[in-house]
Amino acid sequence: MSTLLDVRDVSKRFTMGGLFGRKTIDAVMDANFSLSAENPEIFTIIGESGSGKTTLARMILGLEDPTSGEILFRGEKVDRHAGRAARLKFMSHVQPVFQNPFEAFNPLKQIERYLESTARRFLDTGDKAVIDRAMDEALQKVGLSLKEVRGRFPHEMSGGQLQRCAIARALIPNPPLLIADEPVSMVDASLRMSIVNLLKSLRDDLKVSVIYITHDLATAYYISNRLIIMQRGRIVEMGDARTVLDNPEHPYSRLLKASVLSTDDAGAGKLMTDAGMLDLATDSVGQAGRLVDRADGRSVRVYEGV
Numbered sequence: 001m002s003t004l005l006d007v008r009d010v011s012k013r014f015t016m017g018g019l020f021g022r023k024t025i026d027a028v029m030d031a032n033f034s035l036s037a038e039n040p041e042i043f044t045i046i047g048e049s050g051s052g053k054t055t056l057a058r059m060i061l062g063l064e065d066p067t068s069g070e071i072l073f074r075g076e077k078v079d080r081h082a083g084r085a086a087r088l089k090f091m092s093h094v095q096p097v098f099q100n101p102f103e104a105f106n107p108l109k110q111i112e113r114y115l116e117s118t119a120r121r122f123l124d125t126g127d128k129a130v131i132d133r134a135m136d137e138a139l140q141k142v143g144l145s146l147k148e149v150r151g152r153f154p155h156e157m158s159g160g161q162l163q164r165c166a167i168a169r170a171l172i173p174n175p176p177l178l179i180a181d182e183p184v185s186m187v188d189a190s191l192r193m194s195i196v197n198l199l200k201s202l203r204d205d206l207k208v209s210v211i212y213i214t215h216d217l218a219t220a221y222y223i224s225n226r227l228i229i230m231q232r233g234r235i236v237e238m239g240d241a242r243t244v245l246d247n248p249e250h251p252y253s254r255l256l257k258a259s260v261l262s263t264d265d266a267g268a269g270k271l272m273t274d275a276g277m278l279d280l281a282t283d284s285v286g287q288a289g290r291l292v293d294r295a296d297g298r299s300v301r302v303y304e305g306v
């Protein structure tokens with residue numbers, strides 16, 4: 001089995017402030033996981049705000065250097081400081097999809113201009129016919145076409161359509177890996193599932209692997225093959241999505257699941273969290289512990305004396 005992506009003991013520490021009053025934040029601590037090149041999957045990173053999901057994604061994209069550890073893509077180290085040609089080659093293989101499609105596109109620029117400049121850059125051609133074909137092919141993959149998009153400005157499309165255009169842009173170089181950071185959180189709830197289903201079809205039909213970053217357990221459960229749950233920079237549980245989410249073991253994973261507001265709870269006006277679980281989850285913050293493999297294939301962080 002060959003490896004597409006290998007995240008090895010990766011940590012990221014941010015240091016802020018001057019000589020006095022220096023503050024450090026361990027955004028990611030000892031992250032380890034890998035994706036296979038042969039079996040495309042949706043690999044989900046779940047965690048609440050500030051758990052380190054975006055920092056991890058930025059390191060995988062080579063936008064941020066790990067403080068320690070390394071990230072390999074097809075055996076080669078992801079290097080932010082690699083030369084322009086090497087960066088372009090890497091970016092043709094690993095493409096980001098960002099959270100807010102309205103921010104990703106300049107309101108004064110027609111959408112096709114973005115697609116066009118991406119095609120020009122990655123296909124290294126100025127041939128209009130080749131560029132148009134590449135744009136149309138990418139748009140078709142997300143259920144749109146160049147005919148529909150041509151001449152349109154971002155405000156002339158729905159959030160869902162615009163996110164599709166952003167995904168089409170990312171697909172132009174035919175990357176085997178997409179990093180989608182909360183791709184549905186800014187899209188209307190009614191259109192969200194169509195984007196989630198699109199990610200699923202990219203995996204199933206086009207064999208694209210997706211790192212799906214979210215704090216939404218429902219969509220994670222629906223589309224993920226495997227997932228990791230992050231608490232304050234540490235992976236606390238990792239494994240098959242259904243195994244983990246059907247029966248989470250780490251206190252923080254259990255808390256996350258229990259905190260999802262069900263319509264039953266909403267009626268009674270209370271969340272189903274119990275204080276004991278909250279205490280257990282809080283106690284684990286700041287403790288290193290170690291990830292232990294379980295018989296069902298998951299890994300769970302356990303702590304000394306627990």
Ligand SMILES: Nc1ncnc2c1ncn2[C@@H]1O[C@H](COP(=O)(O)OP(=O)(O)OP(=O)(O)O)[C@@H](O)[C@H]1O
Pocket residue numbers: 014015016025026027047048049050051052053054055056
């Ligand atoms: N450039 C930076 N400088 C200093 N601290 C940072 C920087 N980027 C992130 N952090 C800190 O690192 C921690 C993890 O942030 P990160 O954005 O990775 O979390 P997240 O899980 O993606 O959160 P969200 O869901 O809110 O985007 C936070 O405490 C954040 O304040």
